[in-house]
Structure formats: structure tokens, C-alpha cells
Amino acid sequence: MASSYLQPKTRKIYAILLPGILIYLLCCFVPLLFAFFYSFFNWNGGGQKEFIGLGNYAQLLSDRMFWDAFINNIVFIIWTVIGQIGIALVVAMLLMSKYVKCKTFHRTVLFFPVVLSAVVVGFLWRIIYNKDYGFLNLFLNFIGKEEWIKPWLDDPDLVITSLAIPKIWQYIGYYLVILLAAINSIDMSILDSAEIDGAVGWKKTVYIVMPLIRNTLIVTVMLCISGNMKTFDQIYVMTGGGPGTSSMVVAIYAYQVSMERMDYGYGSCVAIGILILSLLLILLSKVAGKGRNSDD
């Protein structure tokens, strides 16, 4: 018979969960409801609110700026999924191999940027990208590749990539830790027998490890998508959505509409739009993950 300590009464479980749920409701869910409510109004912050039904949503559907920003988000997500999870997986496999020494040291150092605030990372990389005294250009000069020097944050075609790199750099450690935990939970005997059967190097990664940690991979992809749909602070610090609107992402757009143009009604509508699109993307990645599952 299970002890009452291990199997507390339902009442107790709810009582323990209550504070967390209350905070979540007050800080996340209630504001969401407010935003949903305001999204039906034409409201610029004053006393007068004009109910316009779905007018804001109609405007959103044909708002070129919003969809351009969304495409920027998608490009950003593609870069970061490949960069963050891809590199994290490679590093995780390296750390699992017997050739690498000082594994804890490497893991700690790689995890270090994760604890930095995005604003700090933004300022740091603004200095790295600086034209005159930036580390990147100095380095390229030093190795004699002056022709590679580009206006990193001023070229509209390059800016999203330039912004994705700090984001990738910052979060490799985060995904590395998750993936390492998953790989460590694989039974060593499977990996050993795979090696005996000749699955070494990248073959072991692709055919043995990746299928075994697929559920974890799906979770990391979902985390990566949701994290980058709401990306804001680092881009805001580095370019503010510029030059022009070429690094505008949906979160910055929602902020600008609400806070700079003082169009709170439409700003709320943009925020709800982001929510819907993010849910769709996550659903999509889930379905894609599941689809492969049924093939097995």
C-alpha cells in the first residue's frame, strides 16, 4: 500500500499547484484576454474606444508589413533551428566520443552565454560587428581577408543572418544540455553493438542516436520555434528592426504599432495574430514529427 506521502490527496496537489497557477493566470492568461478584447477596438490609448468588430483583423490580413515581418521570423527560425539544434547535436556527439578531454569544462563554457541577458548579448555583438573597431572586422583584416568585410548590420540582405548568429551562439549550450541528457539515457550496449556492426562517426549519429532521441529532438524544435517567434530584445537592441524594416520581426512590429504609433487596438490584434501563427507553426512541427513516427 502506497504511503500517503508518496500519494498525497488530490486536494493537497491542487493546493500546492494553486500559487503557480494563479501567477500564470494573472501574468499570462489575463493579459491575453485583455489583448483579445482590445483587438476589436480602434483605440489609441485615450478614453474613447470605438468598437470595430473584425476590422483590425481584416487590416492585419492585408498588412504587407506584418507578413514581411513574419517571413523574417520564419527565416530567423530556420537559421536558429539549424544552427542551435544542429550545432548542439554535433557538439553533443563530440562530447560523447572518447577523444574529447575536459568534457565538463567544455559543457560549462558552452552553457555560459545562456545565462546572459539578451540585451547584453545584443550590445556585445553590436560591438563585435562595429565597422571601425569591431572584433570581426579586425579579425578579418588580421587574416588578410579584407574583401570579406561587409556592413554586417547595414545590409538589408545580410542583416537577418547577422542577427541570427548571436542568437545561435547564445543558445547552443541550452540545447546541448537537453540533447546530452537524452543521449546519456540511451543504453550504452546499443551504442556498443552498433559500433561493432560498423556504425561509426556520422552513421552512428544519423541511424542510431537520432532515431532514439527523436522525441527530445521534437521538443527542442518546438522550444526553438516558440522561442524565436517571440524574439524581440536582442534584435531591438541591435537594429531596432532596421535598416528600414528589413530586420522587423512580428514582436517588434506589435511593439511599434502599440507603443510608438499609439495604436493599441491594432497592436493587440497583431499580438493575437502572432499567437495564432505560433500555435499553427508548433502544430505543424508536431504533425511533421508524428508523421515519421507512424512510418516505423
Added chain:
Amino acid sequence: MRKVFLILICMISIIGMVFAGGAGESSGQTTLTVLDAFVPSEGVTYAWRDSLGKFEEAHPDVVIDEETISNADLTIKVQTLGAADELPDLFALKGQMAENFAKNGKLMPLNEYLEMYPEWAADFKEGVFSNFTFDGNIYAIPYQVTNTCVFYNQAIFDEAGIESFPTTWDEFVEVCKTLKDKGYTPIVLGNKDKWNAESVIMSTLGNRVSGNEWYESIRNRTGAKFTDPEFVGALEALSQLVEVGAFNSDVNSIDDAQQLQVFMNGQAAMTIDGTWAVTTIDQSCPEEVLKNVRLAALPAVEGGKGDPNAISGGSGWGMAVNADLPEEKKAIVGEFLHEVFDRGFATVMASYGNPTAMVTDEFTLDESQLVARAFDDFQSGRAYVPVYDHQLSSGLMQVMQSGLQELLIGTITPEQLAADIQAQYEKEAL
């Protein structure tokens, strides 16, 4: 004898109680919350600190709870607090926000205070209230006037063989080309925060081409359009500069502080900035560059309708009062405004070489304040043209400022940008 002594003690304690009671009830500790943008090392900040110190000394019962943030952040913070009905008692207000705030009943009309202290009201210069006056009500006390002009490095001009500062736009473009060939950045601009190109260049350049009439018509919505040749022509003039590579290649990724550093390091021949830069240059510029700094107005544009000697300027910021100010704080806020933003404030500002919203007492500029002295000579007798972001709406400014970033790297044509601004202008008319 003992009786007298007792009576005396009673009287003292009664008097004491009356005074203590009075003080406790009417003021005790009154707290005034203030939100401003008086960031270090600007002339206006020295004036503010000085005046505020005197006010606090004279009113020990008033606690000033002050929050200072940069002016780009302040604009957004004030708007957000305004929407949430959580404005502080006093806050710095930018001209572009004033109309919306006044219409929504967020601001207390200050006419009463100005009538209460007529000598104070008479000290303000003409026209400084214009950005804050709607339907006869004054909604903010302007505390500064800002101008913009071209700061250029005479040594670099000499080295490039340029004899004098150009007087026409075509010459100006040529000069930029020459400087570029010499290996200098002709004009350094830090437009990361987006307001810079619009505020310090376009407001003046726009006026050079369009003249005052077109702008008045835009402001009063009496028919002018941003797609008119008057405005497109000004954007084209800016485009000409972009085409010859007049600006630094990182124009949209450095900010106004970095812009000044490049100029002060002698890497750029010119920079276009506001009077807030005067104090910074005087205090931080290396000696060999400082002695070569000269001032000029943007050249005239061929066929333009504007006065080529005019510089942009006006009172873009003022101290506003929350419309929901509690009744008991009204008297002290009046005293605060009239004691802090007084002649003394203006005089300190002027002694750092900054133009003021008020007449000043006698002051002298130090020998070391080279740029401040130069500016004093430069600005006298010049007409002011309005700064766009002092007067036009926040929404319009956002479209114009983002668009100018693109224009500066040549990814949008002047016609397209003009059409985008016009679209926003028409949207706001509804």
C-alpha cells in the same frame, strides 16, 4: 514665578502643536513624481540639477521622486503610462505627442499657473509654447530650444582643398565627393535610433525645398501632400548625397553618441547634429580637432522655396502635468514649475552654449567653450524652421523615420517613400 513658567511652557507647547499640526496636515511630506530625460553631460541637465537643488533646499517638505531615462525611451514610456492611466505627476512631453495627449484629456492646462506668476510668463521667448498649445490651452512648460546645424572640420576641408563651405546643394554634393576621394567620411550620421536623419537633416532640408507654406498646409491639413514635388524634391536631394556615398557605411547601426565620436576623432569631415551636441563637443573633443570645428547651415537647394539661412529649431520638449493631479498638490506643482524653470535655469543652460526657451540674465562663455561661442555667433539673427517630430504625429514620424533609414542605404526610392508617408498621413485623417 512658577506660575509664569508653567504658562510659558503651556504656550510654547500650544504654539508648537499648532505649527506641527499645520505642517503635518497641509504638506507633511509631499512627494512629486517626475519622469524626465535629463541625461548627464548635456547643458540642459546642468541647468536642471542646479535649479532642482535650489528648489529642494527651499522646500524641505517636498520629496522629488525622479526617474531619468534617454529621450527615445522616454517617448515610449510616457505613451505607455498614458495609455495605462499611470502617468507621474510631472513628465517631459515631446511635441509630437502633445496633441494626442491633450485630446485624450491626459494633460492639465497650465494657463492658470502662467496667469498666477505674470513676470515668469513674460520671461518666455516668443513662440516657445506653440507646440504645446491647443484651443488656447497651454499643456507644457517648454524648457529648452534646440537647433540643428552642420558641424565641420576646417582642417579636413583645407586638406581637401575646399576653400569655403558650399552655398548650393550641387556644390555640397561635389564637396562630399571630393572628401570621399580623400579617404574621409564626408558626413557621419548615427541613425540607429531612427529619429536622427529626420530630425537633424530632413526638417531643415525639407524646408529648403518646400518653404513654409507647404509645411503649414501639411500641418493644418489644408491640401498639401507628401507626394507633392516640394517634399519629393527634398528626399531626392538627400538621395543625391547617398548616391555619392556621403554618409558612413554603418549609418543605420551606430547611434548619435558614436556619430559624435567619429567626428571628434577627426575621421569625418562633417556631422549634422543638434545643439545638445555643443556641450559634449566642448567637453570631450580632443584639442586638435576642437580648434578646427566650424558651424554652417545646410546649403540652399536650387529652385527651393526656403530661406537658406534658416536653421531648424523650436521647443520640442516641455514639462507637462498629469490631468489627474490630486487637488492638494496643485499649489506645490505651480511653485515647482515656476521656481525650477526660471531665468536661473535658462542662464545656466545658456552658459553651456545651449539656446533657451526663456530670456536669460547676463552670462559669459568661458574661453574653453569654443563651440558654444561659435554657436552663439552662428545662430544670431537666423530664422527657425519647425522640426518635423516636434509637431507631426508619432505614427507619421515612425513611417518617415523607418523610410529614411532605407533611403540612406538606397533600398527605397524617394517617390516610394513619399507615397508611404502620404498613405499614413491619409490614414490618420480618418
